[in-house]
Amino acid sequence: MKNYIMVIIIGVLFTSLTGTALAENVETNMETYDAEAFRQALEQEGFTVQEGELGYFDLIGMLEKGILPSAYGNNPTTKYVAYFVPAATGQGVDERISKLTSTLGMSGNTTPFWNLGPDEAVVFVGRTPPECRYFSYDHYIMHRTIGNERRWLFSNIADTVNDLVIKTEGTPNGSSGNPFNQTTVIIITADRGIDQRIRAAAQSAGYSDDIINTQVLPSTILKMGLENDSDTFAAFVRPALFNDTQAGDDYINNTPATVFRITPNNTTELDPYDYPELRVRGTGQTEFELMDDLEELRIAILNKYNESSATELPTSQAVPVGSDAIQRGINGVGPNNDACYLWTANQTISSPTPPFVNTSLYYPFLREPAITLGNDSNEFIIVYGVNHVATGKATYSNFAIYGADVWNGVRAITDADFNGSAEEYLPDNPNAKYLYVYKLARNCSEDDQYCYEVPSGVGVHGIEPDQPLFVAWRAYMENTTKTGPAYSEIVYDRAIKFDPKS
Template sequence: MKRYMPLILLGFLFTVLIGTALAQDMEANNKQANDTEAFQQALEQDGFTVQEGELAYFDLLKLLEEGALPSAYGNNPTTKYLIYFVPPAPGYEVDEQISEITSTLGVSGNLTPFWNLRPDEAVVFVGRTPPECRYFSYDHYIMHRTYDNERRWLFANIADTVNNLVIKSEGTPDGEPGNPFNQTTVIIITADRGIDQRIRAAAQSAGYSDNITNIQVLPSVMLNMGLENDSDTFAAFVRPALINDTQAEENYINNTPATVFRITPNNTTELDPYDYPELRVRGTGQTEFDLMDDLEDLRVAILDRYNESNATELPISVWAPVGTDAIQRGINVLGPNNDAAYLWTANQTISSPTPPFFDTSEYYPFLRDPAITLGNDSNESIIVYGVNHVATGKAMYSNFAIYGADTWNGVRAISDADFSGSAEEYLPDNPNAKYLYAYKLSRNCSEDDQYCYEVPYGQGAYGLELDQPFFIGFRIYLENSTKTGPAYSEIVYDRAIKFDPMSSGNMSS
């Protein structure tokens, strides 16, 4: 019996700790529910109609796989996007196509991920931020706009994010440094100063300090606010990336400890619209260009290693411009945010005006002609390489993902956590190899390929077929010193080389 006593004590201690944690979670959830109810009551007493929405995982691959959307629109596989599902304005209903999206995602009731807003209304998030992770942000978008009677999909961010470096929360009051993860916060989306102030007063009366309350402005000067058919349509996302604990991620995504409200004044009020907000400025003056010679050495080493194959060096350019560019030109930019720089293996930046829920297979033919595919020959592969932007200090995380060039389905993202140290096997004597990376994409990774991902096929939207043209998209997220995305003028662009068996293709370099 004595020999088992330590195990019994350990099991008892584990049970006590788990029980304590569960009790603390239950207490926190009860407090949140009580505070939220008090907040809603305070708003109603101030003359608002308050409708409750919810947050849910906006699973673009599932929506594509089940036919609710014709494309995954360049999803970031590192991030499980949460989207605000908002009730329509009082007296309005959700249209049939939107209802198909909500039902596919398991969201019930009269809620929509894409919503109109009167200039005196607001949408409010109240609850807890994501668990500890490399990056999170809250961002708001204009999804649709009417140009000369033509309804277009813009998917354009409006201003800066509320990210983990700037958020006001219980752990980071007034946006000061601290712990931003799993903390209570309030985020108000509105076009009107007066409505913002009234909501803040109601929040304070319910126990939410003003120094944990954030504003995301809808600048009326550049938006078409209102509920009419030609009014702009909006959306709001939460982007948690690389959450440390898998179970914590699952719990947060599937049962987000937060509430979304649509808040409508019962009586007309004199409008006091916000101006366009001041933006955080990209760039520090420090660049990555001192690594160009080292990157060329890495390129040569890669070509030498695979010299029995034909090499095609893929083009590279900026993938998506900022949202204000899209709004001014009426083009679709597929959901960028100001915290990132975006690159892709193409020779043009996206710039097409598109209808709502457009089919990406009908646009951007330069991604498919000439077609770059990935077969299952053991000598066929892609080497993605470049500067490790996290190692240089230009990003808090970076990744790349392979996409079908027709449905823009991102199967998996390879992040800096996966490729850190990978260039040293090509450049063993170069001290700057730690600032570079080289990673292989193949259908057949050997046991010796430590830095290799086997791209799946035969799995619908969750894979890439053998004859399906592809492109690679890169994301470089959040420079710590500026609290926004790195400047394109200061980063060295990532690269990729496609290798084919000698029997096919032509050598290019």
């Protein structure tokens, strides 16, 4: 009887273990099969399907290797995942782009900057990022021909698909729920009929319509097509501040998704989308009730460092909104509707530039007069302001220090780093919890908790003592509106440069 019971126990354990393993294998195979089933369904629908790749778009790495002349204001808090899309049938990839993609470890026949016909689509199918403070999928116009001039616009086209609005298995039809590590489908297209046909194919392959998102390429403001003077586009996944750093790195380095370029085999009657309705920034509630507290903090900072000479740096909006840059034909430098962007300058960028612009040849107001950070212990920068996360105006915020020539973001300090830092300066002010103070220096003392030592002598990963620099701030996504905070409702962040008195 004991032997019989033992046999049953062993049998149950074996079934449990092998069943788990088989279930894992089935799940893995289903993920592969689903993507393949989707491809087959698209082909049966009358499309040619080319598979692309997803990969980390390492701006600092490409600057370091001489592939790019600038890091273009990289956000050190995030690692962007780019869509690498196959070239259109019968077309090749530009030699410079091919060198860029191969440097990033991608296929030579894919490109992060792609044309798209008015009846084509690019589709992401796979998993969203693991749990993080924020993520979004965003699509950009990169290049446009204006007259005989090819310009780099690098401007977002419309709203993002972010973690508060995305349709996934965990947030069907955009409902509240868990959007992280969930299956989703995102279609980028200019045409309503093509969108509907792709959705039908996805549903026949087992994907619910409740997890399918569309990002519109509005023909009213874009020049679709495969000709040399057509606009080119890009798309990125933008995750920030992963709860589990290792899980985040795994997602960036081996994104569990694929990208399809989808082209109809036969000519179709076009049904172009209109420009999509945008989410509206602003709630009517501002941060301006903290202005007196901020002035009190400013005076406390100046008093604490009164043995040094203080220069209060200007603050302005750094980049235009995408639609403004597109209409004016200027370089937008990668804005996102989910964010506000500020920097230590007295104007917003507004220059037309060629592709792969060398930023050291433009924007002289960032370097004249030059702000530098020498090695003297009495030379430092104090960054301070309103903590936009604490006031509810942002999901996350940060500031970063950049070289003003090649725009290399060295380190970002986030709200998690500076939370509570103003209370030392305003110990009796209950609103200190809504403010912050942080020091940028070459040497931080052991008791200076809120200080970052800016490195030098490490190439593009640091800033040299004589290299002009600037500070830039980002405030991402107000939960109430599910888009970026309104510039008119936030108090601008500030910075003061301190130097030894002569």
